[in-house]
Amino acid sequence: MSTVVLDNVTKIYPGGYLAVDRMNLRADEGEFLVLLGPSGCGKSTLLRMIAGLEEITSGDLWLGGQLANHLAPRDRDVAMVFQNGALYPHRTVRGNLSFPLEIAKADPAVVKQRVVELSRALHIDETLDRRPGTLSGGQRQRVAMGRAIVRQPSLFLMDEPLSNLDAGMRTELRMEISSLVRSLGVTTIYVTHDQVEALTLADRIAIMNRGVLQDIGTPAQVYNDPATAFTAAFLNSQQLNLLAATVRTPQNQYIMLDFGPHQITMPWTDPRAYAVSQHTGMQIIVGIRPDSLIPVPEHTEGPTFFGRVRTLEYHGHEWLAYLEAGIPAVTVPEPPDRRQLNGGGGGGRARSMMRRLLNGSAAVEEDPPPVTQPGTHRRADLIVRLGNRPVWRAGEHGLVAVDVSRLMLFTMNGNRIDPPRR
Numbered sequence: 001m002s003t004v005v006l007d008n009v010t011k012i013y014p015g016g017y018l019a020v021d022r023m024n025l026r027a028d029e030g031e032f033l034v035l036l037g038p039s040g041c042g043k044s045t046l047l048r049m050i051a052g053l054e055e056i057t058s059g060d061l062w063l064g065g066q067l068a069n070h071l072a073p074r075d076r077d078v079a080m081v082f083q084n085g086a087l088y089p090h091r092t093v094r095g096n097l098s099f100p101l102e103i104a105k106a107d108p109a110v111v112k113q114r115v116v117e118l119s120r121a122l123h124i125d126e127t128l129d130r131r132p133g134t135l136s137g138g139q140r141q142r143v144a145m146g147r148a149i150v151r152q153p154s155l156f157l158m159d160e161p162l163s164n165l166d167a168g169m170r171t172e173l174r175m176e177i178s179s180l181v182r183s184l185g186v187t188t189i190y191v192t193h194d195q196v197e198a199l200t201l202a203d204r205i206a207i208m209n210r211g212v213l214q215d216i217g218t219p220a221q222v223y224n225d226p227a228t229a230f231t232a233a234f235l236n237s238q239q240l241n242l243l244a245a246t247v248r249t250p251q252n253q254y255i256m257l258d259f260g261p262h263q264i265t266m267p268w269t270d271p272r273a274y275a276v277s278q279h280t281g282m283q284i285i286v287g288i289r290p291d292s293l294i295p296v297p298e299h300t301e302g303p304t305f306f307g308r309v310r311t312l313e314y315h316g317h318e319w320l321a322y323l324e325a326g327i328p329a330v331t332v333p334e335p336p337d338r339r340q341l342n343g344g345g346g347g348g349r350a351r352s353m354m355r356r357l358l359n360g361s362a363a364v365e366e367d368p369p370p371v372t373q374p375g376t377h378r379r380a381d382l383i384v385r386l387g388n389r390p391v392w393r394a395g396e397h398g399l400v401a402v403d404v405s406r407l408m409l410f411t412m413n414g415n416r417i418d419p420p421r422r
Contacts, residue, residue, distance in 0.1 A: 002064040002077070002154035002187050003029050004050060009059035011045050011211075019045040021211040022059070030185045032178075036198040037208035038234070043191045046208075047157050050189065051080050064154065078155040079148035083163055086144065087132040093119070093143050094128040100151040118146045121180065138169040142176075149180065156181060156188040162197065174200060195235050199223065207231050212335045229414040232287045233332045238320060241288040241382055244328045247279045257286060257407075261326040264303040264402055272418035276409055279417060285330055287408035290320065290385040293400040295392070303402040305382060309392045319390040322381040323398060329381070333414030 004027040011020040020042040027033040035043040048054040050061065052073035061068045063076055079100075087096050094115055101111040119125040122142040132140055141161055148156060161177070162170045178201050181188050192198055198205045199219045207214040207222060207230070215227040226232040233240040245257040245264075255266040255273055266273055276284070296304065307325030384400055392398045409417050 003027065003062070004033075004155065004187065004189065005060075005062040006046075006050075007060040007062070009046075009049065009061060010057045011042070011049060011054060012057045019211055020049070023211075023213055025206055025213065025216070027187055027189055029187055032181060032188045032190065032201060032203045034198040034202035034205045035189065035191045035208060036193070036195065036205050036234070037214075038193055041208045042211040043208050044159055047080075047159050047189060047191050050076075050155075051078055051157050052076050076155070077153050078157055079151065079153040080157040080159065081141075081144050081148050081161045083160045087140060087147070089132050092129050092131055093124060093135070096132070096143055097128075097146050097150055100147060104151060114150055118150055122146050122176070137165050138173055141165065141173060145177065145180070149184065152184070152186075154186065156186050156190075158188065158190040160191055160193070163192070163194070170194075170197075177201065195237065199235070207234060209234075210335050214335075225416075226287075226408060227416050229285055229287060229333050229408075229410040230335075232408050232410075236289060238290050238385070239383055241290065241293075242330050242332060243286045243288065244283050244330050245286045246283050247276060247281065249277055249280050257284075259286075259305075259327045262305050264404060264407075266404055270404070272409060275418050279411070283412055284417060285333070285410040285412060285414065287410065288382075288402065289406065290383045292403045292406040293382060293384045294403070295321075295384065295386065296399050296401045298399055300399060300401060303404055304399050305402060306399050307382060307397065309394055309396050309398055310381060311394050312386075312390055312392070318388055319386040321384040321386050321390070321392055321398070323384055323400065325382050327382065330412075333410075333412070 004025075006023050006025045009020060009023045009025075010018070012018050023046060025033075025046075035046060037043050045054060049056050050063075052068075052071060056069050063071070063078075068076060088099065091099065097115045097118060098111050101114065115128070116125065119128055122145065124139055124142045124146065127135060127139055127143075132143065135143070141164075144161065158177075162173055165173065174197060177190075190197075190201060202219055204216060204218055205222050206216040209230055215222050215231040217225075217227075222231055223235050226235065229242060233242065243259060245259045248256040248258050250256060254268060255270075255276055257264045257266065266276065293305070305323070305325050305327070307323040310322045310324050313320040313322075382400070384398075386392070411417050
């Protein structure tokens with residue numbers, strides 16, 4: 001087993017494209033760490049640097065306590081599973097599975113036994129004499145996984161291995177990956193853009209955006225207590241309600257979140273109250289998941305929003321309602337996009353920063369705060385989950401109760417303003 005430590009790791013491609021920006025990350029022995037983020041955020045580049053397929057521009061990579069920046073890929077004792085399987089088309093399934101052991105000059109009897117045992121575990125034993133071109137997508141990925149597992153490396157690297165499969169096959173193979181990897185106890189770093197994969201597979205999730213680490217923690221931590229508005233929005237299966245509110249403290253009796261036509265109060269007994277009160281008179285971002293808004297009868301007391309049902313959407317297992325409540329919605333705040341260091345708008349500062357990164361000294365400069373454009377960038381609807389039976393019709397008016405304890409509170413830059421998790 002192996003630990004993986006990235007210490008201030010940066011990757012700049014020729015032409016000045018900053019793919020990974022000063023990444024600090026650790027995967028402990030036997031841990032299943034998932035790198036999650038949108039396409040182009042740098043997660044696959046990070047995986048390839050760990051594998052030795054990409055050079056590190058600056059910073060240090062440690063594998064099992066050994067500095068690995070200049071180790072050849074074959075000397076890192078890692079096995080990688082790619083998105084497309086990357087099998088040898090001229091070899092049978094048996095030949096693909098045995099190839100790593102043949103290269104290592106393992107005993108032929110051991111090779112045969114291990115291939116048969118592994119093919120049974122992966123449910124591909126009936127395909128051993130077939131070639132990859134005759135297999136289904138799920139079978140090819142099982143073979144690719146088997147080829148990585150068969151030589152028992154100290155580190156597994158998986159780059160979106162399920163993204164080309166249909167939904168049913170993804171679910172089935174996801175369960176197999178989880179059980180196999182955990183039974184082997186091998187450190188695994190898994191790249192995906194699918195939040196369901198991340199939440200169901202990971203011991204810990206590292207969320208990336210624009211080459212920057214946004215948050216890291218257990219699935220429960222990053223989902224229930226996200227460090228940034230980006231994390232909160234990205235981990236939602238439905239679109240997150242991100243609303244602008246002004247913080248007020250009327251006569252210091254309680255905290256009011258003023259949404260314009262609606263107000264919600266927060267008592268001083270709320271553990272987040274003091275941190276929120278530091279923003280009195282300022283706007284903040286309030287994140288509300290659709291399942292935190294509960295339809296209730298008229299005249300219900302307590303924190304509520306009222307509005308007109310603009311439209312309903314049927315999702316098979318549930319209905320979603322879009323409630324026009326007159327509350328301004330905000331876009332997800334993003335970190336500054338410094339990736340195109342040599343591109344337009346950066347000028348001399350960008351080139352100077354690139355030189356500092358190449359010299360390994362960029363960490364002395366602090367990031368400017370992320371910025372978000374003012375105003376409403378999408379229709380100001382509240383998204384409400386209704387279950388499998390709609391309680392409203394389009395055009396009707398509805399009232400929803402708000403679970404204040406589940407509100408997520410962020411600065412306008414997208415950073416959490418309630419006390420950090422412990």
